[in-house]
Amino acid sequence: MDAVRLMKELRVNYEQEADFLPRETGLNLIVSAQQSGGQITARSRDVTVEDLWSLTSFFGYSTQSFVQAVSLLDRFLAMMRVQPKHLSCVSLSCLHLAARVTEAECDLTPADELIRIGQCRFTVSDLGRMEKIVAEKLRFKSKAVTALTFLQLYHQITLTHTTYRKETLSLEKLEAQLKACLCRISFSKAKPSVLALALLRQEMKSIQSDDMLEIAFHIQRHLKIPDAELQRWSERVARCLSDYASPKCCKPNHRKLQWIVSRRTAQNLHSHRSVPELPTIPEGCWDESESEDSGEDVMSSGDESLCSSLGSDAEGPFFPLHLRHQYLAA
Amino acid sequence: METTKLPPSSPSSPTTSFSVPSAEKVDGFPRRSMRRARQRRSHSSSQFRYQSSQVELTPLPLLKDAPVAELHDLFCKKLQQCCVLFDFLDCVADLKGKEIKRAALNELVESVATSRGVLIEPLYPEAIKMISVNIFRTLPPSENPEFDPEEDEPTLEASWPHLQLVYEFFLRFLESPDFQPSMAKRYIDQKFVLQLLELFDSEDPREREYLKTILHRVYGKLLGLRAYIRKQINNIFLRFIYETEHFNGVAELLEILGSIINGFALPLKAEHKQFLVRVLIPLHTAKSLSIFHAQLAYCVVQFMEKDATVTEYIIRGLLKYWPKTCTQKEVMFLGEIEEILDVIEPSQFIRIQEPLFKQIAACISSPHFQVAERALYFWNNEYILSLIEENCQVILPLVFATLYRVSKEHWNQTIVSLIYNVLKTFMEMNSKLFDDLTASYKVEKQKEMKRERERADLWRGLEEYQERRTQMLTEAARNQRNLQERGERGDPLSPSSPQTAQSDQPEPKPSGASTGAGESAT
Numbered sequence: 001m002d003a004v005r006l007m008k009e010l011r012v013n014y015e016q017e018a019d020f021l022p023r024e025t026g027l028n029l030i031v032s033a034q035q036s037g038g039q040i041t042a043r044s045r046d047v048t049v050e051d052l053w054s055l056t057s058f059f060g061y062s063t064q065s066f067v068q069a070v071s072l073l074d075r076f077l078a079m080m081r082v083q084p085k086h087l088s089c090v091s092l093s094c095l096h097l098a099a100r101v102t103e104a105e106c107d108l109t110p111a112d113e114l115i116r117i118g119q120c121r122f123t124v125s126d127l128g129r130m131e132k133i134v135a136e137k138l139r140f141k142s143k144a145v146t147a148l149t150f151l152q153l154y155h156q157i158t159l160t161h162t163t164y165r166k167e168t169l170s171l172e173k174l175e176a177q178l179k180a181c182l183c184r185i186s187f188s189k190a191k192p193s194v195l196a197l198a199l200l201r202q203e204m205k206s207i208q209s210d211d212m213l214e215i216a217f218h219i220q221r222h223l224k225i226p227d228a229e230l231q232r233w234s235e236r237v238a239r240c241l242s243d244y245a246s247p248k249c250c251k252p253n254h255r256k257l258q259w260i261v262s263r264r265t266a267q268n269l270h271s272h273r274s275v276p277e278l279p280t281i282p283e284g285c286w287d288e289s290e291s292e293d294s295g296e297d298v299m300s301s302g303d304e305s306l307c308s309s310l311g312s313d314a315e316g317p318f319f320p321l322h323l324r325h326q327y328l329a330a
Numbered sequence: 331m332e333t334t335k336l337p338p339s340s341p342s343s344p345t346t347s348f349s350v351p352s353a354e355k356v357d358g359f360p361r362r363s364m365r366r367a368r369q370r371r372s373h374s375s376s377q378f379r380y381q382s383s384q385v386e387l388t389p390l391p392l393l394k395d396a397p398v399a400e401l402h403d404l405f406c407k408k409l410q411q412c413c414v415l416f417d418f419l420d421c422v423a424d425l426k427g428k429e430i431k432r433a434a435l436n437e438l439v440e441s442v443a444t445s446r447g448v449l450i451e452p453l454y455p456e457a458i459k460m461i462s463v464n465i466f467r468t469l470p471p472s473e474n475p476e477f478d479p480e481e482d483e484p485t486l487e488a489s490w491p492h493l494q495l496v497y498e499f500f501l502r503f504l505e506s507p508d509f510q511p512s513m514a515k516r517y518i519d520q521k522f523v524l525q526l527l528e529l530f531d532s533e534d535p536r537e538r539e540y541l542k543t544i545l546h547r548v549y550g551k552l553l554g555l556r557a558y559i560r561k562q563i564n565n566i567f568l569r570f571i572y573e574t575e576h577f578n579g580v581a582e583l584l585e586i587l588g589s590i591i592n593g594f595a596l597p598l599k600a601e602h603k604q605f606l607v608r609v610l611i612p613l614h615t616a617k618s619l620s621i622f623h624a625q626l627a628y629c630v631v632q633f634m635e636k637d638a639t640v641t642e643y644i645i646r647g648l649l650k651y652w653p654k655t656c657t658q659k660e661v662m663f664l665g666e667i668e669e670i671l672d673v674i675e676p677s678q679f680i681r682i683q684e685p686l687f688k689q690i691a692a693c694i695s696s697p698h699f700q701v702a703e704r705a706l707y708f709w710n711n712e713y714i715l716s717l718i719e720e721n722c723q724v725i726l727p728l729v730f731a732t733l734y735r736v737s738k739e740h741w742n743q744t745i746v747s748l749i750y751n752v753l754k755t756f757m758e759m760n761s762k763l764f765d766d767l768t769a770s771y772k773v774e775k776q777k778e779m780k781r782e783r784e785r786a787d788l789w790r791g792l793e794e795y796q797e798r799r800t801q802m803l804t805e806a807a808r809n810q811r812n813l814q815e816r817g818e819r820g821d822p823l824s825p826s827s828p829q830t831a832q833s834d835q836p837e838p839k840p841s842g843a844s845t846g847a848g849e850s851a852t
Contacts, residue, residue, distance in 0.1 A: 252755045284553070
């Protein structure tokens with residue numbers, strides 16, 4: 001695709017993106033909601049989106065399905081007052097809808113499997129009904145214009161201008177970073193074109209390519225994105241990505257996962273915790289002196305085989321001194 | 331020697347009858363071992379050395395009625411009476427004598443248990459003699475040569491009514507506050523202990539239970555015998571592992587060892603560490619591991635709690651002996667690994683995490699669902715999870731590919747769910763690492779698919795080439811024949827003859843045609 005056509009397509013999408021932004025008032029309600037208020041909070045939305053990503057990844061869906069699902073979810077939550085207990089149903093139906101228009105028929109996971117793996121309590125018919133509601137309310141016809149759309153376009157544009165560098169700007173990496181940002185509701189307010197550009201620039205900075213940054217600037221001018229807005233989102237993206245890339249492992253909240261095992265395994269699980277009935281017999285240092293049979297005799301033959309078979313050197317505390325001399329001398 | 335009467339061979343023989351509960355029946359028929367237990371022949375009894383001149387026992391006055399001056403003498407006499415053995419296979423013989431002995435034994439037990447000042451020096455040899463005479467016997471060969479300790483009912487000791495009282499007496503004797511180890515050690519010597527240990531091979535679990543408690547007390551009180559006892563137990567275990575694979579008392583001996591290990595002084599002696607490596611770990615290879623696994627695992631974990639440096643030996647040992655074909659044992663091993671990980675120190679964990687998690691990954695991909703489940707369930711253990719989290723960078727790459735692959739391929743839905751839980755846990759731990767691994771996994775998969783496609787193309791190309799060659803050769807052969815025929819008939823060669831023109835350009839057959847004919851031409 002040549003550069004001119006790409007730029008035209010960029011323009012077209014830029015004009016359409018406002019249609020797919022979630023209502024800001026709705027988002028603000030969610031962000032300001034209290035945990036105990038019986039409403040959906042920012043935390044619960046973020047956790048749900050993380051679950052969606054787990055499912056996407058597990059079933060091998062593409063990033064596009066995930067991004068589409070999040071777009072549907074945010075728009076729906078910003079428009080309708082949803083009770084927290086229905087949140088999982090809403091999110092799963094968004095994923096199912098998104099997957100249906102994105103994935104090939106053969107790769108589509110059936111609804112019952114989706115519900116089972118997601119450890120949800122509702123039925124397949126519940127899911128179907130919710131899908132209809134979501135599709136109706138959002139007037140769902142085709143794929144939304146999202147940050148991924150722009151990311152892919154930006155990537156292609158960059159490629160056409162710098163063919164010799166095509167290995168270094170990885171679309172997969174950008175997609176993973178976009179996914180990390182989408183897991184936070186604060187980025188739902190950003191215009192997709194701006195968010196994508198901020199991500200692009202961040203990556204270009206990290207690989208230290210001034211030529212590419214030039215191209216990014218070119219795109220910014222073409223779309224007339226104000227500097228202040230871009231700067232604001234760039235800072236937030238930078239912070240989010242530094243959290244994402246930190247090598248520190250966080251403690252997973254695995255308590256909410258159900259660990260179901262078969263009956264036989266469950267029976268075996270705690271059968272070993274038997275409390276010993278015999279009281280402890282403390283070993284005394286006087287044992288050996290009173291004994292008729294010296295303790296050293298017990299394992300007198302082939303002591304070095306202990307060390308050699310397990311790869312330790314002969315210096316350890318295992319090797320009684322008098323025997324060590326005997327065997328090393330031999 | 332007069333022959334002993336055979337017991338009536340009816341199913342309702344009192345010594346051996348027991349109603350067969352329906353749970354013991356397989357397909358409505360009692361198990362094989364049940365049927366065989368009905369008829370006990372005397373030559374298979376350890377009590378076959380039946381005394382021909384049976385001593386008639388006369389009932390003696392009761393101990394509690396005896397005046398103090400005569401008490402010890404009476405006690406001695408009763409002990410001597412109890413040295414007479416009776417045949418319990420014949421349930422109607424000597425009923426009077428049996429009852430006298432039983433009553434006497436009962437009295438002796440009561441006396442030792444309740445009264446003080448009974449145990450004076452002269453009684454020690456008599457008591458030990460009585461005990462020896464009653465319990466030390468050659469154990470009969472098993473009634474059931476294919477006795478499976480897990481499945482079959484054990485053959486119970488016929489003379490248990492007396493034997494139980496003798497053991498009870500011995501136990502009370504040892505536990506009496508008047509018991510003097512310095513006096514007893516003259517009579518409870520190495521020979522005695524060796525015979526005691528041999529009795530642990532008894533099939534009767536009640537007997538082994540008594541022996542266990544008795545040996546435990548002996549070990550506790552007679553310090554001079556401790557090293558000898560440990561040595562003999564080692565011998566028994568080593569014989570069991572490497573020679574016979576048969577010994578009924580492994581679990582009981584391990585229970586005693588558990589209490590001994592628990593009491594080890596620090597730093598651990600070399601002898602004990604060698605015992606761990608040379609005996610305890612190889613014990614895991616026994617076929618009948620399920621009988622004593624709980625006790626064995628307890629011993630192993632106790633060692634770890636005493637001295638963390640043995641951890642590496644234990645885990646490497648278990649990995650070395652990891653069962654390759656017995657899935658029941660694999661599940662046991664996994665259970666033991668979890669118990670070990672529950673008490674492992676983080677510094678030790680780091681040393682063995684790589685080989686351990688490679689094995690765990692192999693277990694996850696096992697087609698046996700119990701093995702896979704047990705391995706996956708490790709991720710439900712909070713402490714293990716914290717260890718994994720600290721070393722996420724090392725562990726996740728080891729199991730990642732397996733988890734992904736198995737989630738797509740496994741037949742069991744529970745496993746697929748558990749894998750999702752594990753993957754989700756990893757994702758929450760470190761999402762960047764997870765994404766990186768996902769990306770590289772996808773790249774690997776693409777490469778693999780590409781290799782497969784290239785391979786398929788290569789084969790197809792070869793087959794097509796083969797076909798073309800065959801065709802060329804057959805055409806050439808046909809031409810040859812034509813020329814010969816014409817030569818014989820004397821026809822002029824016509825260059826525009828349709829056959830030869832065709833043969834100059836062999837048409838490539840369309841790909842996908844059968845290659846059955848192609849092979850023969852080469």
